[in-house]
Amino acid sequence: MAGTDEWPLAEILSRKDVDRAAPEFYVHYIDYNKRLDEWVTLDRLNLDKLQMPKKDKTPVKDGRSSRASTPERDMVNGGLLPGLSRNKSNAGRKRKLPLGEGSEVTTSCTLPSNASSSSLQDLAQDSPAPTPPPTTNNNSTPGAVVNSNSNSNSNPPHQPRQTGSMVLDKSHDDIVTRMKNVNMIELGRYRIRPWYFSPYPVELTILPVIYLCEFCLKYMKSRKCLDRHKEKCGLRHPPGNEIYRKGTISFFEIDGRKNKNYSQNLCLLAKLFLDHKTLYYDTDPFLFYVMTEFDNRGYHIVGYFSKEKESTEDYNVACILTLPPYQRKGYGKLLIEFSYVLSHFEGKTGSPEKPLSDLGLLSYRSYWSQAVLETILKLQSPDEGAERPLITINEICETTSIRKEDVISTLQYLNLINYYKGQYIVTLSQDVIDAHNKSMLKRKIRIDPSLWQRKNLC
Numbered sequence: 001m002a003g004t005d006e007w008p009l010a011e012i013l014s015r016k017d018v019d020r021a022a023p024e025f026y027v028h029y030i031d032y033n034k035r036l037d038e039w040v041t042l043d044r045l046n047l048d049k050l051q052m053p054k055k056d057k058t059p060v061k062d063g064r065s066s067r068a069s070t071p072e073r074d075m076v077n078g079g080l081l082p083g084l085s086r087n088k089s090n091a092g093r094k095r096k097l098p099l100g101e102g103s104e105v106t107t108s109c110t111l112p113s114n115a116s117s118s119s120l121q122d123l124a125q126d127s128p129a130p131t132p133p134p135t136t137n138n139n140s141t142p143g144a145v146v147n148s149n150s151n152s153n154s155n156p157p158h159q160p161r162q163t164g165s166m167v168l169d170k171s172h173d174d175i176v177t178r179m180k181n182v183n184m185i186e187l188g189r190y191r192i193r194p195w196y197f198s199p200y201p202v203e204l205t206i207l208p209v210i211y212l213c214e215f216c217l218k219y220m221k222s223r224k225c226l227d228r229h230k231e232k233c234g235l236r237h238p239p240g241n242e243i244y245r246k247g248t249i250s251f252f253e254i255d256g257r258k259n260k261n262y263s264q265n266l267c268l269l270a271k272l273f274l275d276h277k278t279l280y281y282d283t284d285p286f287l288f289y290v291m292t293e294f295d296n297r298g299y300h301i302v303g304y305f306s307k308e309k310e311s312t313e314d315y316n317v318a319c320i321l322t323l324p325p326y327q328r329k330g331y332g333k334l335l336i337e338f339s340y341v342l343s344h345f346e347g348k349t350g351s352p353e354k355p356l357s358d359l360g361l362l363s364y365r366s367y368w369s370q371a372v373l374e375t376i377l378k379l380q381s382p383d384e385g386a387e388r389p390l391i392t393i394n395e396i397c398e399t400t401s402i403r404k405e406d407v408i409s410t411l412q413y414l415n416l417i418n419y420y421k422g423q424y425i426v427t428l429s430q431d432v433i434d435a436h437n438k439s440m441l442k443r444k445i446r447i448d449p450s451l452w453q454r455k456n457l458c
Contacts, residue, residue, distance in 0.1 A: 007046050008032065013178055026179050033358065034275055035195035037180060181205045182272060186223075188214035188300055190325045194272035214300055217265035236298035238262065238290045244338070246451050248294045249302075251338060256283030256306075263288055266304060270321050276357065285309055286318065289342075291335060293326075302326045305335050307342075314403075316343045316350025320360070330445050336367045337447045343401040345452070351403040368410040370443070371400045373436045376426060391426075 010027040016039070017023050024039045177197045185192050186209050204210050204221055211226040212219050215235040220226045239262050240254035256263040263283040286306045292299035303322035308315065316339045322332045343350035356364060375396050379389040396407050411417040416426050 007049075009051075010045075013037075013175060028178065034178070037178075182210060183207075184209045185212055185269075185272065186210070186226075187212045187269075187323070190323075192272075192324055196272060196275045198268055198271035200268060212265075212269065215298060216262060217269055217301075218261075219265070219268070237292065238299065238301065240288075240290075243289075243453060244447070244451055245453065246445075246448055249334070249445065250292045250294060250299055252290045252292065252299075254288040254290060256286040256288060260284075266290070270304070270319060273321055273324065274319060274357075289335075289338065291331065291338070302331050303335050305339055307339070313353075314348060314350060315353050316340065317352040320352065330443055332363045333367050333370075333443060334445055334447065336364060340371075340401045341447050341449055341452075344449070349397050349401050349403045351406055364406075365410065365413060366439075368402060368406055369414055370436065370439060371402060372396060372407055372410050373414075373428075373432070374440070375399045376428065377433065377436070 009030040011030060012025050012027055014026040015023050016026075022042055024041055025045065026037065026039050027045075028034060028037045177199075179197060180194055181197050182194045182200060182205055185194060191209070200210060200219060204219060207221055210219050211221070211223055213226065213229055213233055213235075215237065216233055216239075218229065218233075220229060237250075238252040238254060239259045240252045242250055243253045244251040254263060254266075260283055263286070266288060267283065285308055287309055288304055288306045290304040291302045293302050294300075301323065303320070303326060305320035306318045308318060317336075320332075320335055320339070322335065339352075340350060352360070352364060355361075376391065379391060393404060393407055396402070397404050400407070402410075408417070411426065414432065416428060416432070418425055418427055
């Protein structure tokens with residue numbers, strides 16, 4: 001693996017010959033996130049420990065077997081145009097992955113099981129905790145990407161999608177979609193190396209760089225085309241309504257039906273950094289909330305999240321992404337906080353579609369921990385001998401707009417909930433309080449609900 005002296009087990013997905021030079025091989029490192037996949041030369045392969053693919057001898061019923069697999073080992077389905085979705089129908093299944101003519105590979109490994117306990121079942125009324133993500137290595141690029149599965153049933157491939165939920169359909173996995181197809185994109189001042197496959201036109205994916213207009217997100221093949229486009233493009237901000245502004249940070253609400261081209265271009269861009277998603281033509285069921293940073297040249301996209309207009313599961317986020325140049329600056333938590341502010345205005349609790357990705361779970365768990373502890377610590381400390389303050393799980397949910405099972409799983413993750421004399425109590429140690437105060441000092445940007453506005457800039 002690049003940057004290390006390790007020889008991790010890797011799966012060879014493809015081979016290419018470059019100008020009569022030594023061939024290159026596209027490898028996926030087993031048990032590592034796919035964003036680390038890369039082309040390597042022969043000298044970086046240890047052929048002494050080469051393992052040939054083994055045929056699957058497990059009995060198969062109805063074309064499926066029972067052995068589990070991780071999202072990293074499963075192949076991602078890529079559609080033609082955007083509207084990001086995902087599926088659980090084949091989760092926990094093992095199957096042969098086609099590599100091309102005359103070759104096959106069998107992959108299988110175990111998905112992490114859901115954490116559960118008697119206290120969680122009692123408090124959440126048998127609601128399961130969020131599924132932990134697959135393991136990734138410590139050298140993976142950090143970020144605030146959140147992508148998630150829905151619990152809705154998937155439809156057969158020949159039928160139109162009946163729900164707006166963003167479900168990945170793995171029934172038509174393709175070896176091509178497992179491989180990064182875009183080498184580099186240029187967006188505004190930044191050149192960004194993508195993490196995953198995205199179905200941009202084939203004639204663009206063979207180019208060294210794809211150029212994007214940072215305001216309308218239209219893709220072009222050269223800087224000259226981009227310069228000509230800039231002369232004609234009248235946008236200096238995302239289309240739609242500016243609904244929040246504080247300092248240089250603004251949020252725009254974009255209707256996937258009214259601004260279809262922008263929404264599809266946004267989904268194509270997001271797919272470069274979100275793995276467990278597929279793309280659909282239909283963006284009509286979604287609202288997109290784009291966060292921007294303002295300067296004298298305009299409003300530059302920082303990240304976004306999408307949500308269904310009508311969610312049967314009351315999800316408040318379908319996809320969420322902070323672009324790599326803006327990661328580790330607090331923008332991920334700002335996007336999450338804004339999604340819960342929207343839920344608060346709607347008068348209900350919300351939750352992202354689950355299970356979350358590895359980076360998504362880290363971001364959400366950090367936000368939930370801070371929001372729950374902030375609510376508890378606001379209770380007045382009792383005087384000596386006075387009765388201790390009381391708060392219920394439902395009251396925490398109403399204050400934070402976080403769904404009940406997420407609150408409970410967060411309390412369990414922090415090891416704060418205990419069973420004492422026939423009732424559940426929350427106990428806070430000084431170490432937990434100090435760690436919370438230290439983390440809150442790092443959150444220099446917060447959402448101010450009083451600055452909510454609806455100003456149409458279009």
